[in-house]
Structure formats: structure tokens, C-alpha cells
Amino acid sequence: MKIAILGTVGVPGRYGGFETLVDNLVIHHDRMDSADTITVWCSGKDSVERPESYRDANLRYVNLRANGVYSILYDAISLWQAVRSEHESILLLGVSGALALPIIRLISRAKIATNIDGIEWKREKWNGIARAVLRASEWAAVRFSHEVIADNQAIADHVKETYDSPCHVIAYGGDHALTSVADPVSLPEGLPDRYALALCRIEPENNVHMILEAFSEIRYALVFVGNWTHSAYGRNLKSQYAEHPNLHLLDPVYEPGALRALRDRVTFYVHGHSAGGTNPSLVEMMHFGVPVLAYDCVFNRYSSEDRALYFKTAKDLVSLVCATGPEDSIAIGLVMQEIAQRRYTWDQIGKAYFNLLG
Structure with a gap:
């Protein structure tokens, strides 16, 4: 065929x-x-x-x-x-x-x-x-x-x-994210050893403003990767928040080794997407076994089987970060990893597509 x-x-x-x-x-x-x-x-x-x-x-x-x-x-x-x-x-x-x-x-x-x-x-x-x-x-x-x-x-x-x-x-597979060898040398200088991570296109529907507002009110480190210069929305946010000492706003990172190095240091993954279905960056990060803080919408609840932590406002997000201790983080991260290994591997995704196309 x-x-x-x-x-x-x-x-x-x-x-x-x-x-x-x-x-x-x-x-x-x-x-x-x-x-x-x-x-x-x-x-x-x-x-x-x-x-x-x-x-x-x-x-x-x-x-x-x-x-x-x-x-x-x-x-x-x-x-x-x-x-x-x-x-x-x-x-x-x-x-x-x-x-x-x-x-x-x-x-x-x-x-x-x-x-x-x-x-x-x-x-x-x-x-x-x-x-x-x-x-x-x-x-x-x-x-x-x-x-x-x-x-x-x-x-x-x-x-x-x-x-x-x-x-x-x-859905999508995410296990390819684990196959790369970390290249910490390629990361920008000055990043903390541990941090929350957000990674997305800088668009209003991804609630970038909400995430930055929340982390600007607490001392918890956040690394946010995105295309800040591609829109007035992104440029305005970067101008507003770039000087906050705990916020590290990085340009897009595509090189697999650099992405792996970024993800290896993560304590929370913050996912602000409110539209679009199952997001690849979410299922990739779930394979790393870290807790997910996701915007509360039906897409994200389906993807994480209602087992992540969910926020609707910046205040909600602040509360989740401050209230989630080490034991809870480990437990939620293990659940995210189990879901990813069960549902989001390329072997099963590939079989499903080619069975359908055959």
C-alpha cells in the first residue's frame, strides 16, 4: 500500500x-x-x-x-x-x-x-x-x-x-523526550538548580499572563520558555516581568539535549493551555514523573485523568505551589508518569495510526 x-x-x-x-x-x-x-x-x-x-x-x-x-x-x-x-x-x-x-x-x-x-x-x-x-x-x-x-x-x-x-x-507519544542526552552546557547561565517550568507559544489562550502574575507574587523560581518576541502580547509580558529575580524568561529551546537538561531540573510543570486538545509538551513532561499544575479545562483533565492539580486563576496557582509539599509532589509525579507510560508512548500511537490507515 x-x-x-x-x-x-x-x-x-x-x-x-x-x-x-x-x-x-x-x-x-x-x-x-x-x-x-x-x-x-x-x-x-x-x-x-x-x-x-x-x-x-x-x-x-x-x-x-x-x-x-x-x-x-x-x-x-x-x-x-x-x-x-x-x-x-x-x-x-x-x-x-x-x-x-x-x-x-x-x-x-x-x-x-x-x-x-x-x-x-x-x-x-x-x-x-x-x-x-x-x-x-x-x-x-x-x-x-x-x-x-x-x-x-x-x-x-x-x-x-x-x-x-x-x-x-x-493521542501523542511523549517518551521520545527521555531518549536525549542532557546537555547542561547549552543552557543559559544563571538558572537555579531547581524550578517550576512552563513551555508554550506565548498566546493569551495559554494563560501566560496568569502564570507570570502568580509566580511574581511568590519567591518560587520559574523558567518560562516561549516565543516572546512574536507578538505584542509576548513583548509586553516580557517587558513587565523580565526583571523579577525569580522569573527566567527564555527564548524557544528546540535542541533535544538542552530541553532534556531543562526538564531534568523541574519540580513542577505548569501547563496553562486552555484549548487545543492533548498537548505534546504536556505528555512529554508527564514522562519525567513531576507534578503537573494545569489550567482547569476539559482537555487537560482528560489528558491527565483528573489526577493533576488544576487552577483557574493566578490566586489558585499560588495556593497550589505553596500548599504542595515534597510527599504530595512525589505522589502526583508518579501518577503522571504512570499515565504517560500507559497512554502516551510512540509504539502504541504508531500502531494505532497504521492500523487505521491500512
């Missing part, structure tokens, strides 16, 4: 949940020694070297950005090329190109499985035309895909309630 994987920047994965997913699906397929062939569509704008293959996957390129407004055309072209090259099974990641699916279904008998990601049109950053297009794309993805995938039960519930359609729940 010829399997196509579309909708991401491509592999090797350098950033992003979907890119990490594809990277690990390719690794899993390579280890399977399967007779099936896989081709991953990649952005020619984001890949300088343009290799022809990665492990046992063939790579094809579309000379457009894979994200932003170009993602609609990027995904539509990728879909067209996949059916023209007679791929029998297509995994579409995200709904950007889903408006092309009615035409694709008319001209091709390929099996199409779409991971609809989070409920994208509900995010605060979208409004007007963008929100309407995203909502229509979600509808098209559910209506015209043979199989629909969600990474979180809350999203599957949304699909069932909104469209009366079945939905497979396949």
Missing part, C-alpha cells in the same frame, strides 16, 4: 506537535519493516536542503509555507499530488485543506483519515472570515473523510455532539 502523510512542515521534525507526530510515525514505520511505502509532503519554503528521503519515507515538496494563510493552498496541492500519484491511503493532519476533500472524493478512491487537531475555530485569536473558514473546514473534514481522528476525548465528544459522527481518539 502507498500511504501519504500531508499537512505539516515535514520531516525531520524540528518543531510543532504535528511535525513531531510525523517524525515518530516515520520512525515507527521504519522499525516495522513493512512492505507499505510512505511519502511525506513537506514545505519547500521551510526546507533548505530538501532531501529525497528520511529513514524509509519518501519526501515530496510543495513550494509554499505550510502554516498561516498559505496552509489552505499548501494542503490542497498536497492532496491533489497524493491522489495523482495513486496513493491508496492519505493521512491529513489538520483541517486547512479539508475544503478540497469533496472534489478529492469525486476523483479518487483513496482512503482519507483526517486528524482535525483542536477545535481551531473556537480559539480566541480567530474571528470573522477566518473563524467561518475554519468552521467550514472542520465540517468538510468530518463529512468527507473516511476516518476522523482526535487527539483528546473532549474533541471526539465535540465531533459526536456537533456532527453525530464517530471519531477515533489517538
Whole structure:
């Protein structure tokens, strides 16, 4: 069988949940020694070297950005090329190109499985035309895909309630985060030996302001990693909080050794995401066996099986940090690790995807 994987920047994965997913699906397929062939569509704008293959996957390129407004055309072209090259099974990641699916279904008998990601049109950053297009794309993805995938039960519930359609729940693996060798030399100077860690895109829906407000009121050290310069929101927060002695606001860290070194020193993981389903950074951190302080929403409760600590306000977060002693921290961390090992490993995620695509 010829399997196509579309909708991401491509592999090797350098950033992003979907890119990490594809990277690990390719690794899993390579280890399977399967007779099936896989081709991953990649952005020619984001890949300088343009290799022809990665492990046992063939790579094809579309000379457009894979994200932003170009993602609609990027995904539509990728879909067209996949059916023209007679791929029998297509995994579409995200709904950007889903408006092309009615035409694709008319001209091709390929099996199409779409991971609809989070409920994208509900995010605060979208409004007007963008929100309407995203909502229509979600509808098209559910209506015209043979199989629909969600990474979180809350999203599957949304699909069932909104469209009366079945939905497979396949999360993300996080165990790859443990395979890297720590490289503490690559970390910035001046970081404390132990600290709470937050790591995310600097957006309002990730409650960055709430987390910084909470830790600015206590002496507990916080390392916060994110793209502070990419928005007025991030720049304003960095200007407001950068001088607090216990707050360490770092630019994005992508190098695996540096990430491992950061995570090895963590006492609490603070997860402020309020939208988007199962978040890769959360399930990665759960494998480290540290307590999770998560924003109280249905996505995070599903991901952590209601066993993490949850906050709704900065005051809540302050109380959790101050009230959680060493014994509680160890107990909660072990529970997070058990859940991660049971639900969030790439071996089981890879098997679930390829069983569905077969």
C-alpha cells in the first residue's frame, strides 16, 4: 500500500506537535519493516536542503509555507499530488485543506483519515472570515473523510455532539523526550538548580499572563520558555516581568539535549493551555514523573485523568505551589508518569495510526 502523510512542515521534525507526530510515525514505520511505502509532503519554503528521503519515507515538496494563510493552498496541492500519484491511503493532519476533500472524493478512491487537531475555530485569536473558514473546514473534514481522528476525548465528544459522527481518539507519544542526552552546557547561565517550568507559544489562550502574575507574587523560581518576541502580547509580558529575580524568561529551546537538561531540573510543570486538545509538551513532561499544575479545562483533565492539580486563576496557582509539599509532589509525579507510560508512548500511537490507515 502507498500511504501519504500531508499537512505539516515535514520531516525531520524540528518543531510543532504535528511535525513531531510525523517524525515518530516515520520512525515507527521504519522499525516495522513493512512492505507499505510512505511519502511525506513537506514545505519547500521551510526546507533548505530538501532531501529525497528520511529513514524509509519518501519526501515530496510543495513550494509554499505550510502554516498561516498559505496552509489552505499548501494542503490542497498536497492532496491533489497524493491522489495523482495513486496513493491508496492519505493521512491529513489538520483541517486547512479539508475544503478540497469533496472534489478529492469525486476523483479518487483513496482512503482519507483526517486528524482535525483542536477545535481551531473556537480559539480566541480567530474571528470573522477566518473563524467561518475554519468552521467550514472542520465540517468538510468530518463529512468527507473516511476516518476522523482526535487527539483528546473532549474533541471526539465535540465531533459526536456537533456532527453525530464517530471519531477515533489517538493521542501523542511523549517518551521520545527521555531518549536525549542532557546537555547542561547549552543552557543559559544563571538558572537555579531547581524550578517550576512552563513551555508554550506565548498566546493569551495559554494563560501566560496568569502564570507570570502568580509566580511574581511568590519567591518560587520559574523558567518560562516561549516565543516572546512574536507578538505584542509576548513583548509586553516580557517587558513587565523580565526583571523579577525569580522569573527566567527564555527564548524557544528546540535542541533535544538542552530541553532534556531543562526538564531534568523541574519540580513542577505548569501547563496553562486552555484549548487545543492533548498537548505534546504536556505528555512529554508527564514522562519525567513531576507534578503537573494545569489550567482547569476539559482537555487537560482528560489528558491527565483528573489526577493533576488544576487552577483557574493566578490566586489558585499560588495556593497550589505553596500548599504542595515534597510527599504530595512525589505522589502526583508518579501518577503522571504512570499515565504517560500507559497512554502516551510512540509504539502504541504508531500502531494505532497504521492500523487505521491500512
